[in-house]
Amino acid sequence: MFNHTNCDEKNENLDNLTLAKFLKYNCQTTHDSVDNLVMSVKPFDTPENYIRFLQLQAIFHKIVDDIYKNPNLNQKIEGLSELARYDSVIQDLQDLNTSEKAIKTPLPQLSGAEILGWLYCAEGSNVGAAFLFKDAQNKLGLGAEYGARHLAPHADGRGKHWRDFVAQLNTLSLTEEERTAALKGALDAFAFYKIIVREIFELK
Numbered sequence: 001m002f003n004h005t006n007c008d009e010k011n012e013n014l015d016n017l018t019l020a021k022f023l024k025y026n027c028q029t030t031h032d033s034v035d036n037l038v039m040s041v042k043p044f045d046t047p048e049n050y051i052r053f054l055q056l057q058a059i060f061h062k063i064v065d066d067i068y069k070n071p072n073l074n075q076k077i078e079g080l081s082e083l084a085r086y087d088s089v090i091q092d093l094q095d096l097n098t099s100e101k102a103i104k105t106p107l108p109q110l111s112g113a114e115i116l117g118w119l120y121c122a123e124g125s126n127v128g129a130a131f132l133f134k135d136a137q138n139k140l141g142l143g144a145e146y147g148a149r150h151l152a153p154h155a156d157g158r159g160k161h162w163r164d165f166v167a168q169l170n171t172l173s174l175t176e177e178e179r180t181a182a183l184k185g186a187l188d189a190f191a192f193y194k195i196i197v198r199e200i201f202e203l204k
């Protein structure tokens with residue numbers, strides 16, 4: 001569901017793109033396959049499905065939690081640690097009287113600038129979460145204070161917060177190798193998300 005029509009950057013030299021545009025441009029197709037896969041398991045149709053969705057989110061946000069709390073990155077991206085959502089996912093699970101689920105898939109080991117791609121993926125997921133938050137409210141009666149805390153918008157509003165975050169991400173000065181590693185991280189993050197959707201929702 002990325003906005004393909006606004007991708008003027010398609011005509012630009014990829015090397016001249018900001019980091020966020022570079023990641024967006026190269027992740028669109030993968031993102032849309034994740035979006036379709038998640039919607040196909042109907043996460044908001046029943047409380048049981050939503051609990052599985054929370055367990056999936058808990059795994060993903062646990063992996064990126066250390067990135068949000070990385071001291072070096074926090075010096076460069078103001079307020080980064082406060083954006084971590086792992087604790088809110090755990091609270092959402094507790095609201096519904098349930099907890100995290102162990103999975104068989106080994107957790108990925110992230111290194112170097114790959115973490116920037118994982119961070120882009122995790123923080124960007126809150127942009128599209130507007131739709132998910134509405135479904136959690138309308139179909140399941142959940143909200144920012146109960147059960148869907150981690151899907152709630154940032155106090156600044158989703159759009160403004162995302163623009164501010166992207167502006168900070170784009171100030172990081174990366175070598176070509178680091179840029180490539182960041183993209184690998186983002187693609188790995190989306191790919192890992194798909195693997196855990198399949199495991200948690202027991203898809204073939």
Ligand code: HEM
Nearest residue numbers: 001002003024034035038039120121124125127128131193
């Ligand atoms: C059913 C699930 C999902 C839906 C409906 C959805 C939908 C969307 C929408 C509508 C946008 C805004 C696109 C734009 O303005 O151009 C977006 C952005 C984004 N989503 Fe998703 N998304 C879903 C799941 C995910 C997941 C699971 C992840 C990560 C694991 C993710 C990562 C991102 C990222 C990184 C962006 C920012 C793109 C950018 O502007 O650079 N999304 N999503």
